Amino acid sequence: MMESSHIVALNAHPIARKRRIEASSCGRIEIDNVTITFGRGAAAHQAVSTTSLSIAPGEFICILGPSGCGKSTLLNAIAGYVEPTTGAVTVDGERVTGPGPDRGMVFQQYSLFPWKTIRENIAFGPMVAGHSRDECSATANTFLEMVGLSKFASKYPSELSGGMQQRVGIARALANYPTVLLMDEPFGALDAQTRLMMQEHLLAIWNAFKVTVVFVTHDVDEAIFLADRVLVMSASPGAIMADLPVPLPRPRDPDIATTADFMQLKKKCLEHIRAESLKAFEQQNH
Amino acid sequence: MGAMQTKPKATPEAVAPAVPPQGPPGAAEAPAAARDKGRAERAFALLGRVGPDLAVGLVALLSGLLLWHLATLYNFNYVINFQNVPSPLRVFDAFLTQLADEEFYIHILVSLRRILIGYVLAVILGVAAGVAMARSRFARAFIYPYIEILRPIPAVAWIPLAILMWPSEESSIVYITFLGALFPIVLNTMHGVEQTSEVLVRAAKSLGASRLQIFRHVILPGALPSISAGLAIGMGVSWFSLLAGEIISGQYGIGYFTWNAYSLINYPDIVVGMLMIGALGTLCTYLVRVAMRPLLVWQRRTR
Ligand SMILES: Nc1ncnc2c1ncn2[C@@H]1O[C@H](COP(=O)(O)OP(=O)(O)O)[C@@H](O)[C@H]1O
Ligand SMILES: [Mg+2]
Numbered sequence: 001m002m003e004s005s006h007i008v009a010l011n012a013h014p015i016a017r018k019r020r021i022e023a024s025s026c027g028r029i030e031i032d033n034v035t036i037t038f039g040r041g042a043a044a045h046q047a048v049s050t051t052s053l054s055i056a057p058g059e060f061i062c063i064l065g066p067s068g069c070g071k072s073t074l075l076n077a078i079a080g081y082v083e084p085t086t087g088a089v090t091v092d093g094e095r096v097t098g099p100g101p102d103r104g105m106v107f108q109q110y111s112l113f114p115w116k117t118i119r120e121n122i123a124f125g126p127m128v129a130g131h132s133r134d135e136c137s138a139t140a141n142t143f144l145e146m147v148g149l150s151k152f153a154s155k156y157p158s159e160l161s162g163g164m165q166q167r168v169g170i171a172r173a174l175a176n177y178p179t180v181l182l183m184d185e186p187f188g189a190l191d192a193q194t195r196l197m198m199q200e201h202l203l204a205i206w207n208a209f210k211v212t213v214v215f216v217t218h219d220v221d222e223a224i225f226l227a228d229r230v231l232v233m234s235a236s237p238g239a240i241m242a243d244l245p246v247p248l249p250r251p252r253d254p255d256i257a258t259t260a261d262f263m264q265l266k267k268k269c270l271e272h273i274r275a276e277s278l279k280a281f282e283q284q285n286h
Numbered sequence: 287m288g289a290m291q292t293k294p295k296a297t298p299e300a301v302a303p304a305v306p307p308q309g310p311p312g313a314a315e316a317p318a319a320a321r322d323k324g325r326a327e328r329a330f331a332l333l334g335r336v337g338p339d340l341a342v343g344l345v346a347l348l349s350g351l352l353l354w355h356l357a358t359l360y361n362f363n364y365v366i367n368f369q370n371v372p373s374p375l376r377v378f379d380a381f382l383t384q385l386a387d388e389e390f391y392i393h394i395l396v397s398l399r400r401i402l403i404g405y406v407l408a409v410i411l412g413v414a415a416g417v418a419m420a421r422s423r424f425a426r427a428f429i430y431p432y433i434e435i436l437r438p439i440p441a442v443a444w445i446p447l448a449i450l451m452w453p454s455e456e457s458s459i460v461y462i463t464f465l466g467a468l469f470p471i472v473l474n475t476m477h478g479v480e481q482t483s484e485v486l487v488r489a490a491k492s493l494g495a496s497r498l499q500i501f502r503h504v505i506l507p508g509a510l511p512s513i514s515a516g517l518a519i520g521m522g523v524s525w526f527s528l529l530a531g532e533i534i535s536g537q538y539g540i541g542y543f544t545w546n547a548y549s550l551i552n553y554p555d556i557v558v559g560m561l562m563i564g565a566l567g568t569l570c571t572y573l574v575r576v577a578m579r580p581l582l583v584w585q586r587r588t589r
Contacts, residue, residue: 081488101494111489115507115584124503125493156584176493 026092027179027212029055029078034087035237036073047073049237050087057179058210062217062227063240064269066277070238071216072184078214079105079182091180101125104173104211106183111169112157118168119144119153125176143171146205163194170202174209181206183215187222196254199225203252220269221257224248230265232272235279242272372554380554381561394566396538397528400456401570404463405524412468412520413513416475417505426476437469441527445534459531459539466527467520474516478509511585514578521574525567540566 036048047070055061063071076082077089080099089096091103099105112121120127122143123136131139144150147167149160157165166186173181187195199222206213217223223230224246232242248261256262351374356362358373372380384390418425441462448458482505490500532541544559 079488079492081491099488099491101492103492105489105492107485107489110483111485113486113489113504113507115510116503124490124495128490128493128495128499128503156587158584158588172489172493182492 025057027055027057028092029053029180029212029214030090031055031074031078032088032090034074034077034084034089036070036077036082037085046237048077048084049239051238051240052087053231053240055212055214057212060206060213060215060226060228062215062223062230063233064217064220064223064230064273065233065238066235066273067218069233069235069276071218071233074233074238075182075184075214075216078180079103101129101176102178103180103182104176104178106166106169106173106181106186108185109162109165109189112165112172114157117154117156118149118160121157121168122172122175124172129176139175143175146174147171147201161194162190163198166190166198167201170205174205174211178211180212180214183213185216185218188217188219195222200254202226203250207251220266220273224262224265224269225252225254225257230269232269232276234276236283241276242269244268370553372557376554377557377561380552381558384555384558390543393538393540393543394562397532397540397566400460400463400528400532400539401521401524404460404465404528405467405521407460408464408467408471408520408524409517412471412516413475416472416513416516417479417509419472419476420479420509421505429472433469433472436465440530441466441523442530442534445531448531449535455535455537459528459536462531463524463528467524470519470523471513471516474512474519475509478512478516479505481512482508507581510578510581514575514582517574517578518571521571522567525563525570529563 031051031053034048034051035046037044037046039045051074063074065071073082077084078091078096080096080103083097096103112118113124116124119137119140123140126136126139140153141150144153147170149164149167149171152160152164157168160168169186170181170183187198190198202213203226213226215223215226227246230242230244230246231240232244233239234241244265246265248256248259248265354371355374357368358371362368415425415429419429420426444462444465445458448461449455452458452461486504486508487500490504495503528539529541532539533545536542540559540562544556544563547553547555547559
């Protein structure tokens, strides 16, 4: 399904090299005293309570937390889909006021345009940006090759497996050369085998592009395997209650999950989550 | 004898897959031969599956024709009266006569022209109104009462008022045709646009698409299956309405032709007109589907 040869080839890719140089200064995210409340008056529901956070250019961040704790809401605030009720999100010093091509978004599933071929899906960003047909086609080819799906260029999304569709989703987001890649449980709907391969593949892509990645997940192993830093979120209203650096060496391969360092980190994460789940459980019973 | 004839034929084909190791030319031929064979087999399999049904359908039609023929031959008259009903053969004769008559084509062309004008107007206005209703709360609140009040009124009921309202008979018939197609198109377009996937709109936004680009590349294609269903239904209703208009007023058109045949006691032509109406309606609906097909290729392709 995925040969290691093109992962290696990624590092040498001219676009990847160009991006790496730019990335050293772009993609800084500042979340400054953000709270997010849905609804008003009696129906008001606070999804995210006061959160401040700084993400360095090129960093790989995982937001870890139980479902419903506000991970997506926080991510959507960075993406610009949700406006913070108080506070502000800035990317490279500019305040986020809406979605934009500088922040690529990868969703859990069903986010490819079903009426567009794989090639057209990937070329969507360049196309709406008004690039020429040749440029769009060249960009699409580059990214098709990057995710190893050149053979499927003229297929429609429904003709691809879930894992392939997510690779297209990643390629489509990257085809805009964003400085930030936002991913909302992108592998959550995949089977365990495919998920592991996708994680490795994502790390290879990230290593080549050095974009800032904010990756939302509720899977502890996934968070530790991928991240430079794992942010553990507490349940309703969501807030970041732990900021755990992951000092594991890179490049990482799946065997790392059996090392003592990994286990140690996992234990720490689980303790935080367990305390949080208990609290949420008790809240529900009162 | 038969077995001896088939045997030598079958042998080279059976051997063919073993050829490749011997040389490239054989290797190139073998898959092609296998593919042809596969295609023929599939065609036979298809015939095997639908063949019996087709045969039954054909027998049913022929027996119907025969019953019709017998009923007219013996002047069947019990509840249903066949004494004035033309026999199938007379209808066929009348059809051949009409095919040689220039006026028959004028009737057809006049009907088709009315459909074309009324339907195209209904498509333009219907899609626009449907989109507006799905996208704007105001437009929906404004237009919906009209739809609720006017939709249950059949085209035939409009005829007297339409004749009073419009400057010519022609324009009143076109108006009725238009009205017939309008409602299914409006409602299906509205439902299609309402079904727009929020995730896809978000994806398009984060890829940098403008509102117009989102409409053109996300909302419209997503609504297309529903719109296309509305267009096909609209075409059917449009014919239905046209016929009502042509039978009651007008000097030309296939509906007028049919009714006029009755007035002139030219009974075989009634059936010729009826069959023509059915054929033209089916043809138009088919053309709508064919026209939409290239836009919906993605729907028929799945893993
Ligand atoms: N658009 C919205 N309107 C109202 N409530 C919302 C909205 N989006 C999310 N919520 C609520 O905010 C909370 C956090 O949701 P979410 O961020 O999706 O959690 P997670 O992604 O961690 O599963 C949930 O209680 C959810 O019901
Ligand atoms: Mg979520």
